[in-house]
Each structure stands twice: as C-alpha cells, then as structure tokens.
Amino acid sequence: MQFLEDDYYITLARQGDLKAFGSLVQKHQRLVYTLALRMLKNQEEAQEASQDTFMKVYQSLSRFEGKSKFTTWMYRVVYNECMGRLRKTKRDLTWVEDIMENPEEPADFLDGLEILQREERTVLIKKGIEMLSPGEAAVLTLFYLEDLPIKEIATITGNKETNIKVQLFRGRKHLEQNLRKISNETLIGLL
Template identity: 40%
Template sequence: MTIKNDQTYILKTLDGDTNSFAFLVEKYKVMVYSLATKMLNNREEAEEVSQDTFIKAYKNLSKFKGDSKFSTWLYKIAYRNCLDAIKKNEKKYVTDVIDEITENKVRSTDNVLEQITKRERNDLLKQCLHKLPEQERSILWMFYFDELSLKEIKEVTELTESNIKVTLHRARKRLVSIINTNVKSELINYGS
C-alpha cells in the first residue's frame, strides 16, 4: 500500500504537482533527519543535510526506477550526503583496538548498565556510538535503530552482504569494548 501510495505521489510530482512532493517530504522528513543526526551528531549539519537530501531527491526523481522502495532510495541519498558532510568536516572518530570480547565481559557490561538511569544510559550509549568509525556506526544504526534489512543496507551502502555482516560483527564487538571503558570511567566519576 505504501509503495503504491508513494508511486502515486512520485508520478504526480513528475507531472508538475509540487504539492505531491511536499507530501513525500512530510512523510519521510523524520527518517532523513534522524539518520543525519545520528551520523553527524550535529543538529545544524543534520538540518542542512536533510534539506539537501530532499533537493537532490526532487531533482533526480525521474531517475527513481521503482526497483526498491522510495524510502530506501531516499535513505541512500541521505546516507551519501552524510558521508560527504563528514568528509568535508574531516571529523576523526576514535577507533579503539578491539579486545577479545568474552561472554563474561558482555555480562559485566550489562550489569554496570543496569546501575545507570535510563536517560544517562541513552546519553552514554550515544556518546559511545559516536566513538565508532563512521561506517560501523551508520551500519549499526541502520540495522538496529532504523531496522533496515541487510538487503536495504546493501542497497544504501553498496557493500556486499558479507561485508555488512562482518562490519556489524566488528561494530558490536568494538561498541562493547567502548562501553566497557566508558561506563567504568563514568561510574568511577559518578561515585566520586
């Protein structure tokens, strides 16, 4: 239903009805802004990238073939714009060495996380996620938070499915390591 609905608005837009594109913007603005915010960690940049995404989508709407969902096509444009913004700003992300993660370390991290309030936990998780390399962070977001399928992530990133699985695996391990380090130091500081 949604795909047909989107297609109707796309065709109307291509026929010159700009209000139809406004419907698509309204429908997907939260998705695009959310991705940009997660990837860029900067509200102003996220707003700029979001606007640029919709401008590019409008200008290239005739190139949308309908092979995938419109939302996936739009997500890909937003993802590429975020990558461009990151390269432009030359942000550096900490890439901690991945320790060998054992089940005990994961369990001890879970126990420590239970001691922190939900809000503090969300803030801390966000900080830890932004310490991941950009590609790992964005693939984690796509898979777990935006709930994109591996096929959709493949389409957005143009990585192979096996590369995406490896990246997810590495990102999870690296995130556990970062959380271990940051949560312990946070608890030490909190207890002082």
C-alpha cells in the same frame, strides 16, 4: 497525519505537484535526519544534509525507476550526501541531539525510577554511538533503529552484504567496548 503509499506521492510530484512532494518530505524527514545525524554527529550539519538530500531527491525523482523501494533509494542519497560531507571536512563532530528517545511513547505506566534508568541508558548508548565511526554508526542505525535488512543496507551503502555483516559485528563490539569504557569512567568518577 496518515500518509498514503510513496508511489502515490511520487506520481503526483513527477507531474509537478509540490504539495505531494511536500508530503513525501513530511513522511520521511525524521528518518533522513536520523541517519544524517548518526553519521555527521552535528545537528546543523544533519539539517543541512537532510535539506540537500530532499533537493537532490526532488531533482532526481524522474530517474527513480522503482526497482528498489523508494526509502532504499532515498537512504542511498542521504548516505552519499553525508559521506561526501565527511570526506570534505574530515573533522571530528560532536553529537548534539538526543534522537534515541521516542517522544510519542506514553510514559504514564513507568514510575520515576524506571524513567531515570531509561534516560541514563539512553545517555550511555548515545555516548557509545558518538564514539563509533560514521560508517558503523550508520549501519547500526539502519539495522537496529530502522529495522532494515542487511541486503537493503548493502544497497544503500554500496557495500557487499558480507561487508555489512562485518560492520555490524565490529560496530556492536566497538559499541560494547565504548559502553564498558564509559561505565568504568563513571564508576571511577563516583569513587
């Protein structure tokens, strides 16, 4: 489905057009869910957090001033929702769904070995991210998968840009350590 600019839907939704808000939800639901899943590491929790996020976005839409991009503001809402849930539960959650793969990507040019290698790499990266803290997982997701600039991530998380850079650096280091640990365990298991 081809979507129009967010401002168009926001204007209509503020006038009470639920269909326009539904289009906003459709346009951004995967992004919101992805961030929630990265932080909460549980499919059901991420779905609930996504739904609660969109409820809060709808209720607060009249207060959106447009000083930042709509997606930045919405990411801030989902980030706060997830952080609140994490503070509330303070428990370890398990990674459930594979969101690393792009199902729309055509695979017909790949041979079987390349597909297998990509799947193995995806599983390893998923396990590595699973071992990261929710904050590091969120920052790495926003930076690498959503291609957001550091300044925007700082706005979303409420941290300073220097803190985001530190989290990215540490997150990459921790991800590398996790991947090495997983690879070593896999190799030892094969021997």
